[in-house]
Amino acid sequence: MTDAPAVLGIETSCDETAVAVVRGYRVLSNVLASQVDAHARFGGVVPEVAARAHVEAIRALTHRALAEAGMHQMDLDAIAATRGPGLAGALMVGFSYGKALAWALDTPFLGIDHMEGHLFAPRLDDPEYGPPAIVLLASGGHSQIVHLKDWGEYETLGSTIDDAAGEAFDKLARFLGLGYPGGPAIDRESEGGDPDAVRFPRALPDRPFDFSFSGLKTSVVTYVRKHHAAGTLPPIPDLAASIQEAIADVLVAKTFNAVEETGVRALAGGGGVLANRRLRARLAEEADRRGVALHLPSVAMCTDNGAMVAAAGVYRLGLGERTAPSADIDSSLRLG
Template structure:
């Protein structure tokens, strides 16, 4: 019997310290995560220096916890995978240094993973049947893009945001509305109680391009909040949340379907933290059904940052024989496409 591949992955690109152990790229033996959200919440966003220090405090403990949960030892591991970008440089460095130290001391191969590729591969964690070509709508805290995936690891960019990322727009609007951080899940919940048609908010179509822009929408919300406050008018936060979310989602969904139809792609993938948005999942699912397109999205827990998705992406690199050397460094603006 051939020995199972067991891969340990570390993710520290932003404000979640995460370690996962996967067998053969899919079977999750351990998936541990410590979120720093409670710490950063008081500042209204992630403070990079605090994030790095927190990763440093947590990472070794989490590696031990993952090994224990998976009931494996270092001797059972086939390789160590790690996110080396994009993200906060200090935060990434903690994961990269830890992974290098472990791999070097245990004489294990090291595999570098792009964080955004990890988000895409969250889909493969539960859907090994995904067929190529696939169109991936990446909607995260720092990225918004439409990408054609022609084979494992082969990406071609169709369009991307010219300003704010979708998740960033959710977070900024939520902060302006006094809802808290992170804004995505709060707006998602509040929008369910509101009327999306109450307030006329703009949609940025940018002609027929596959690019996105959310800063005009964000400004429209800020202007509305300022005007209401100057006039002393009460605002209906649920209607505003619903209107803002509808405006973001309509553009995301229509551009994704337009790209799939124009390129004759029958498989669509959702990836990134905003893929956890309940209305986006539901509306895109219905729209794809009507167009005879198969839609995949990761389970909720794997949409936002986690190490299982890094292990899954790492598995495909490992299988192709790709290895990082001891010069692997944190690359804050690492590109995928």
């Protein structure tokens, strides 16, 4: 594999500054400066706080990624950076840095769609993964089901009609006082809880692959206020497990709708919500029951990282693509 191209990947679309070196589809280094602590006190990502943290971290982190990969920057075959979608002020930092670095090193530059990065992430853990596949992408910023027909050929089958799944976790965890980010907090609190303690509604919009999570929030808030007043509120672990179950149910149902509808027998996932242990277990159960091959990446490859950007870069480089020096970020970039 030493002949495979080595690509530096830079990801700054939201609240993680992440840089990685990938050779072919093998991860040589994958480092990250998480801003979770900086945003936790605000209960969500603050764009200006995110952008400030990126510009402070990007240089040192790039050097660390190269050092951990045992690589000199002169030996890179390309530099890839997230172009969008994401927070404009945050994207600007990694994109400007990557573009300038590529120019100065006289190496190709590739602006990468963050969502395409997520589609490539499972490939880094699992050489068996590839098209055709159905991919569930769910995080604080997006929730969608993508039909990976071929590399570079993506059809978004469905997406959320209101809140993203991760947003629902964040809002509900904040409401329950469990902390931020909400997904890991609810995952942690739900341990030992009964997922059937409270049957919160599962919103299943008519369109078979679309999600809706705003109704769940209203329903949980109403339920908690009513039962707290009456002194009949179930313990937090039961509440957390029940909320988690409602979100997982919807994601699993819609994802397998897509699997059955397309007849594709491979399933993968990406985005921070796919780090949720209950969702992973439910997807695994259901895939096993239906005989569908499941390619869930490790938790580190589900959340935002530089390696997935580099992996998409490896692919784009192989096609002979180059992103022009005059390119700008696109905060509302859409897959496909």
